[in-house]
Amino acid sequence: MKSIKHINLKDEKGNVYCCLRNKVVCLDEQQIQQFCSGCGMxxxxxxxxxxxxxxxxxxxxxxxxxxxxxxxxxxxxxxxxMSPGAHAAAGLSSLPPQT
Known part of the structure; x- marks a missing residue:
């Protein structure tokens, strides 16, 4: 995987997607102090x-x-x-089982 810069713009309610918490959050002072300030991302x-x-x-x-x-x-x-090769490595088949 490649490191990507994400610019998450606030919506009309002030919400953004937070990868650290894997949820939509209000980007307010509480979010910034409790989560953003200590986040390595x-x-x-x-x-x-x-x-x-x-x-x-x-x-x-x-x-x-x-x-x-x-x-x-x-x-x-x-x-x-998943990359195409990862399916085979994981033992997954892209074809349905034969009956």
Missing amino acids: LEGFAGGLGVECVWNDARPVLDPHIADNADEEWLSNQIKH
Whole structure:
């Protein structure tokens, strides 16, 4: 996986996707103090528009990756991506069993 810079922009409610907590959170002072300030992924605050974080991302996204919809970003991060070779290594077949 490649380290990708994620720019998570606040929505109209002030929410962003938080990779550390794997949930949509309100980017307020409590979030910043309790979680962001101690997070090794934190890179900055996008000029006050959100939060910038760097983490290894298996998804095929650009670098930097701009997320402007916290709910969609959360959902996208719930899908586990595997390379084609990983299926065979895990003993998984892409074909249904023969009957």
